[in-house]
Amino acid sequence: MRLSGWGRFPVVDTDVSRPRDTLGMTEALSREGTIAHGMGRGYGDCALGTEHTLITQHLNHVISFDDTTGVLVAEAGMTLADVIKCFLPRGWFPAVTPGTKYVTLGGMIAADVHGKNHHRDGSMAACVLWIDVLTPDGHVHRCSPEHEQELFNFTLGGMGLTGVILRASIRLQRVESGWIDQTTVPAANFRDAMAVFERSADHTYSVAWIDCLSRGASLGRSLVMLGEHAPVSALGPAEHADRYAMTVRKKKSVPVDFPRFALNKWSVTAFNTLYYHLGSRQPAQRLVPWDSYFYPLDAILGWNKIYGRKGFVQFQCVLPLAESERGINALLDAISNAGAGSFLAVLKRMGQGRNDGIAFPMEGYTLALDFPATPSNLKLVARLNQLTADHGGRIYLAKDAVMQASQFHNMDARSERLRAFRAQRDLHNRVASIQSRRLEL
Amino acid sequence: MSKNSVLILGGASDIGMATAHRFAESGHPIQLAARNVSRLEAAKTDLSVRHNVAVELLELDVLDDAQCDGFVASLETLPETVVCVIGFMGDQSESETNAPAARTVMRSNYEGPACLMAHFANAFVARGNGSLVGVSSVAGERGRASNYVYGSAKAGFTAFLSGLRNRVTKQNVHVVTVLPGFVNTRMTEGMDLPAKLLAQPSDVGNAIFNAVEKQKNVVYTLPIWRLVMFVITHIPEFIFKKTSL
Ligand SMILES: Cc1cc2nc3c(=O)[nH]c(=O)nc-3n(C[C@H](O)[C@H](O)[C@H](O)COP(=O)(O)OP(=O)(O)OC[C@H]3O[C@@H](n4cnc5c(N)ncnc54)[C@H](O)[C@@H]3O)c2cc1C
Ligand SMILES: NC(=O)c1ccc[n+]([C@@H]2O[C@H](COP(=O)([O-])OP(=O)(O)OC[C@H]3O[C@@H](n4cnc5c(N)ncnc54)[C@H](OP(=O)(O)O)[C@@H]3O)[C@@H](O)[C@H]2O)c1
Numbered sequence: 001m002r003l004s005g006w007g008r009f010p011v012v013d014t015d016v017s018r019p020r021d022t023l024g025m026t027e028a029l030s031r032e033g034t035i036a037h038g039m040g041r042g043y044g045d046c047a048l049g050t051e052h053t054l055i056t057q058h059l060n061h062v063i064s065f066d067d068t069t070g071v072l073v074a075e076a077g078m079t080l081a082d083v084i085k086c087f088l089p090r091g092w093f094p095a096v097t098p099g100t101k102y103v104t105l106g107g108m109i110a111a112d113v114h115g116k117n118h119h120r121d122g123s124m125a126a127c128v129l130w131i132d133v134l135t136p137d138g139h140v141h142r143c144s145p146e147h148e149q150e151l152f153n154f155t156l157g158g159m160g161l162t163g164v165i166l167r168a169s170i171r172l173q174r175v176e177s178g179w180i181d182q183t184t185v186p187a188a189n190f191r192d193a194m195a196v197f198e199r200s201a202d203h204t205y206s207v208a209w210i211d212c213l214s215r216g217a218s219l220g221r222s223l224v225m226l227g228e229h230a231p232v233s234a235l236g237p238a239e240h241a242d243r244y245a246m247t248v249r250k251k252k253s254v255p256v257d258f259p260r261f262a263l264n265k266w267s268v269t270a271f272n273t274l275y276y277h278l279g280s281r282q283p284a285q286r287l288v289p290w291d292s293y294f295y296p297l298d299a300i301l302g303w304n305k306i307y308g309r310k311g312f313v314q315f316q317c318v319l320p321l322a323e324s325e326r327g328i329n330a331l332l333d334a335i336s337n338a339g340a341g342s343f344l345a346v347l348k349r350m351g352q353g354r355n356d357g358i359a360f361p362m363e364g365y366t367l368a369l370d371f372p373a374t375p376s377n378l379k380l381v382a383r384l385n386q387l388t389a390d391h392g393g394r395i396y397l398a399k400d401a402v403m404q405a406s407q408f409h410n411m412d413a414r415s416e417r418l419r420a421f422r423a424q425r426d427l428h429n430r431v432a433s434i435q436s437r438r439l440e441l
Numbered sequence: 442m443s444k445n446s447v448l449i450l451g452g453a454s455d456i457g458m459a460t461a462h463r464f465a466e467s468g469h470p471i472q473l474a475a476r477n478v479s480r481l482e483a484a485k486t487d488l489s490v491r492h493n494v495a496v497e498l499l500e501l502d503v504l505d506d507a508q509c510d511g512f513v514a515s516l517e518t519l520p521e522t523v524v525c526v527i528g529f530m531g532d533q534s535e536s537e538t539n540a541p542a543a544r545t546v547m548r549s550n551y552e553g554p555a556c557l558m559a560h561f562a563n564a565f566v567a568r569g570n571g572s573l574v575g576v577s578s579v580a581g582e583r584g585r586a587s588n589y590v591y592g593s594a595k596a597g598f599t600a601f602l603s604g605l606r607n608r609v610t611k612q613n614v615h616v617v618t619v620l621p622g623f624v625n626t627r628m629t630e631g632m633d634l635p636a637k638l639l640a641q642p643s644d645v646g647n648a649i650f651n652a653v654e655k656q657k658n659v660v661y662t663l664p665i666w667r668l669v670m671f672v673i674t675h676i677p678e679f680i681f682k683k684t685s686l
Pocket of ligand 2: 451452453454455456457475476501502503504526527528529530549553576577578579620621622623624625626627628629
């Protein structure tokens with residue numbers, strides 16, 4: 001079957017199976033060249049098997065939930081959307097969430113996702129109590145920070161390359177409502193945005209949208225969005241009536257592939273200018289539902305089609321704090337010069353990373369942007385990868401579709417560690433994605 | 442606050458499970474009846490933890506006459522709504538030449554489900570209320586070479602439901618006939634079906650829930666299938682017999 005990640009680039013031919021139980025999983029994983037696939041929200045080729053792709057869709061049962069501690073035990077194919085639907089009305093919200101709810105627990109763990117609260121609460125690893133990992137030899141390993149610690153560390157952020165996560169126990173956080181108290185702060189350029197982040201360190205959530213085409217003194221102008229879970233006492237009557245903001249808002253969907261020209265330099269410029277002015281005229285502070293605060297793009301089903309049939313790639317890096325200003329300016333310069341305006345540019349301050357495995361986050365700034373997958377943009381992304389390396393940064397594997405093995409190996413220690421771990425456990429050919437083959441892991 | 446229970450016959454199927462989730466989401470306790478029901482323990486826990494409702498598992502083989510006829514009496518609580526999802530497509534080419542195989546298809550789609558629905562209808566009439574939902578198929582609207590053994594049994598089931606509705610409607614018992622087109626389930630796994638005509642199990646679950654709430658009589662999933670079948674049933678026989686649909 002033809003399969004791709006969220007960016008619809010690359011598209012590959014792979015056998016597909018959708019096992020319904022552990023036995024089926026074991027059989028499926030015994031095939032060479034297999035990788036797990038959740039909701040396919042990874043952008044590139046991380047969830048595409050070299051021979052065979054194991055889709056975890058049917059592995060989605062809740063096993064237990066403790067209403068006093070917020071500890072959920074569930075199968076790895078359960079989606080975050082389902083977690084929220086079931087447990088937010090009982091006063092629990094994910095402790096860490098990416099920018100879409102259409103991901104599986106397994107995908108979140110395998111990518112060790114980070115959310116808008118990374119600077120305070122860390123990545124997914126911080127809320128995982130234990131996981132069951134199935135390896136190709138048919139063993140199921142229950143691992144945690146205390147038990148089979150090595151496998152645990154390599155699985156968190158290991159992009160499915162250690163085996164298939166079958167079950168996980170994760171901790172949710174208590175919330176009083178489903179509303180977010182959002183404050184929007186306009187920033188005239190990147191230095192300004194950094195200053196806003198640095199003085200907002202005690203806000204629970206923070207993220208910025210960047211206008212990538214602004215140049216000169218306004219290079220990196222942005223809107224920084226800060227957020228807190230609103231306590232019940234902060235809700236007005238309208239919010240009170242819908243305390244957990246579970247009212248479903250109508251979704252729009254993108255029915256067909258947009259032609260390529262819909263997304264050129266001019267439309268992106270227009271979008272950004274509009275967004276900037278809209279944003280800065282809005283009341284700086286207001287209550288918004290969790291769904292529009294955390295998952296604005298989920299309101300447009302199939303938005304990945306706006307880039308047209310040939311798909312798109314995402315670039316996401318993190319730069320160490322000391323290099324962030326110089327590095328991000330260099331990246332924005334390169335993008336601005338290429339005129340390859342990106343529809344989505346997101347900036348975020350990250351907190352300390354876990355230094356024990358192969359995780360992506362590190363203390364500093366992370367920048368993420370989309371580009372239509374044209375030959376010139378693929379070159380641009382390669383250039384941005386190089387700039388990242390030059391400034392001591394890392395590339396986020398959940399987004400990557402183009403990095404070269406040599407580039408990755410020279411960039412940081414994750415590659416060597418993961419490769420050694422896989423060699424030692426004889427996983428090299430058995431658990432393999434197009435990405436792991438490309439990066440020679 | 443506590444709602445009445447919903448019984449799914451064929452609870453192990455994807456459509457049955459999606460229907461169970463839809464009703465449980467609205468707070469209905471769930472009863473799941475299936476063969477080898479112990480394999481549904483994980484699904485039972487999932488349903489009850491997700492939706493905070495009670496879930497009961499019941500053993501049922503619709504080809505076992507004694508079990509079928511004693512089933513209603515064996516229930517501790519008579520459900521408010523019964524949804525019958527039981528069906529078996531079989532292998533058409535085998536059904537053409539092998540009478541026992543064909544008989545199993547006929548009995549699994551018509552005789553068994555219809556007799557069970559009759560038992561529930563009588564119990565609901567005696568109680569004075571209830572809803573019965575039968576999942577049949579568009580395959581029963583017109584026999585086609587590619588699946589007429591299955592289709593004819595579904596046709597029988599559709600006609601049975603229509604007659605049953607006509608009989609019990611005055612006694613405050615409501616009967617819904619569900620006619621799915623293509624649904625993305627275990628039954629159709631691996632088949633290459635057109636996306637625009639392919640429903641997800643949750644679409645069928647939602648449609649069943651709405652049909653019970655709004656007391657609809659005949660529902661097609663997806664709705665486009667009403668149009669598709671209108672066309673198919675109106676093709677003159679002298680043309681139809683030469684087609685391969
Ligand atoms: C709109 C959008 C916004 C996003 N925002 C963020 C963000 O803010 N922060 C962030 O960190 N990420 C973000 N992401 C990326 C996304 O969170 C990750 O790619 C995540 O891994 C996707 O989960 P999935 O279930 O779709 O997994 P897939 O895309 O199917 O797979 C991703 C990886 O996980 C592995 N995997 C999946 N399931 C299992 C399993 N059961 N066992 C072992 N390995 C498994 C796959 O092999 C693959 O390597 C965003 C993505 C989108 C589309
Ligand atoms: N999928 C489609 O495209 C489609 C289209 C139109 C109509 N339908 C109808 O929708 C219903 C559900 O089908 P599905 O697609 O979800 O496929 P399915 O998984 O094959 O469901 C059929 C269910 O019927 C059960 N069953 C079969 N014989 C039985 C018996 N003797 N006793 C008890 N249970 C029995 C099966 O139980 P086991 O698990 O024990 O086998 C199974 O759970 C069926 O009636 C089918 O005909 C499906």
